[in-house]
Amino acid sequence: MRKGEETRAKILDAAEISVLAKGFGGTSIDELIAETGITKSGFFYHFRDKNELAKALLERYVENDERIYDEIFSRARELADDPLQAFLLGLKLLSELLSDLPNGHPGCLVAVVCSHERAFDRDIQEINRQAALMWRRRFGAMFRDIMRVYRPREPLDVDQLADMVSTVIEGGIILSKALKEPKNLPEQLLVFRTFVRLLFQPSAA
Amino acid sequence: MRKGEETRAKILDAAEISVLAKGFGGTSIDELIAETGITKSGFFYHFRDKNELAKALLERYVENDERIYDEIFSRARELADDPLQAFLLGLKLLSELLSDLPNGHPGCLVAVVCSHERAFDRDIQEINRQAALMWRRRFGAMFRDIMRVYRPREPLDVDQLADMVSTVIEGGIILSKALKEPKNLPEQLLVFRTFVRLLFQPSAA
DNA sequence: GCCGTTTCCCTACCGTTGGTACAGTTTCCG
DNA sequence: CGGAAACTGTACCAACGGTAGGGAAACGGC
Known part of the structure; x- marks a missing residue:
């Protein structure tokens, strides 16, 4: 075995x-x-075939991805009491982690599956969907925690806000690759971080 | 002919x-x-071969993409005098356009090329890079126009801000596909729109 | 209405790839 | 020692990307 x-x-x-x-x-x-x-x-x-290889590959990738997020954001939560500060710190830690990859992010398998859609069976597409939903739940929970303490300056749907984290990461990976600028992804994450800080900054103090 | x-x-x-x-x-x-x-x-x-098909395909796609952006943002510029209002309107028009696609965005060829990197020659990768740079220049010019009138509440690099538009679109396409929620992409664009509005909103009036 | 170029069709062939089938062999573990 | 797990070897197949070369319509210009 x-x-x-x-x-x-x-x-x-x-x-x-x-x-x-x-x-x-x-x-x-x-x-x-x-x-x-x-x-x-x-x-x-x-x-059995290439499809099963793809399935095993995607499953392993998603698990590993979740583990990394767990580590980073639980560490951030330990270092900062405030949920907003913890989230902002988490984004910074993530950005630094991505910055340290010498050749940039190797690419996201979830995105690869998306750009091959019809080539895979429903099993794989479902794993992909569940992965995106897990991200939504993860970051959604964080934003809900934040909103218990802070009032956003603009009303925004929590799920949409949570999806924005994944959006920026996936989009950042693509732009980094297209531009051949590995630093682009960590930079984009920090731009998003600024937006989040701005959103929850107390208005007109 | x-x-x-x-x-x-x-x-x-x-x-x-x-x-x-x-x-x-x-x-x-x-x-x-x-x-x-x-x-x-x-x-x-x-x-001549599949690579040349890919090249022609990407070239045509990028040209078409540019034309759509030209149309939308020049129309927005006609309707609004203020550069910030014009940009925000442009994002909304784009979001509506994407919302009207019944099966969601069909996918971005630039992203497909990125997830196939080594399978293509340098020609194609260069077209891809130039496309991303054109987006940066386009939106960068808009943000520069805005900054001539408005002061951002947080200091942000113009190029990074411009890249954020592409990031959100590319990332939104992926998330929409992964989640099988076509509305996700236009929604994410509107979330980004809110962030931009927030960024240039006069602070503590 | 002729001529040459463009725009294809037809046939035959080649190497690579994903995949099947199945019999035989080594390796590990209880 | 035995039996299951983890392979190897060989032979084969269809689909695919691509090559080669000899044609044949269709079109435009003169």
Whole structure:
């Protein structure tokens, strides 16, 4: 059992790098088995077909993503008592984390799936949807906490505000890649941070 | 010459729909020639290979994109004298336009290219970069106009602010697709609009 | 109404890729 | 030691991107 999971992980590692660089269509199984040092039969022992590889890949990616958010925002919550300050700190920590990636963010699998839509079955699209909903719940809860203490200067829907976090991250990844400016994503996050600060700043003190 | 361009356009039309739905890898030439009612030789008469199809597709897409932005924001500029009001109106017009698409935004080719990076040559990546830079210049000019009249409540880099427009649109497209909520993109645009209004609202009047 | 260019069609072929089938073998663990 | 898990090897298939080359309509200009 241990050995199997190890090989599986190696395949997924190679697949993730390739898929984020070349898309699913551009990632060949032959390439993956060469990278992993496995045979074709070995590959199909672990994954029935490419779709199942995609599914496992996306599941693992989303889990890992959630873990990173958990770490960053729970740490921010420890360092700041105030929910607004904690959130603003979390955004800053996230921005710094993204800034430290030497080649910029490698890309988001959720976005890759979105730009391949019809190529995947409903299972995968549902995982994708659930991932986006988890982000909404996560950041929505934070904004609700904030609104218990602060009144926004403009009335905004909490879910839409929560989605804005994901929007800025996903959009930032794309713009960073298009412009070939890795710093763009962390910068955009900080611009959004400024907007949030502005929104909850007490008006006319 | 006329006939040739017509066929070419038909191929590009079919390709655009398919690529936005299934990605480049998922779009087969056989499928395109079936859709267009052309033969394989006919296809390769128009495009040397798939990469050149991608290039032509992206070029056409970016041009069309620019035209839409031109129309919307020049109309907004006609309707409002004030640069801030014109920009806010432009965002609203854009949001309404996106709202009227029954199946939501079909997807952005610039984003598709970003999630396929290494699969394309430098030509295509350069077109993509130039497109993002054109967006930056376009919205940057608008924010500069605004700042000649209004003082932002928080100091923000103009280019970063301009990039935020593209970020929100690209990110909104992805989130709309992931969540299968077409209204998400126009909503996110309006949230961003609120942020911009807040940023340039005279403080403590 | 002829001529050349543009715009295709037809046929045949090639290497790569995703995937199937299935028999045999090694590795691990209880 | 035995049996399950984790593979290997070989052979095969259809779909796809792409090449090669020989035609044939259709169109425009003169």
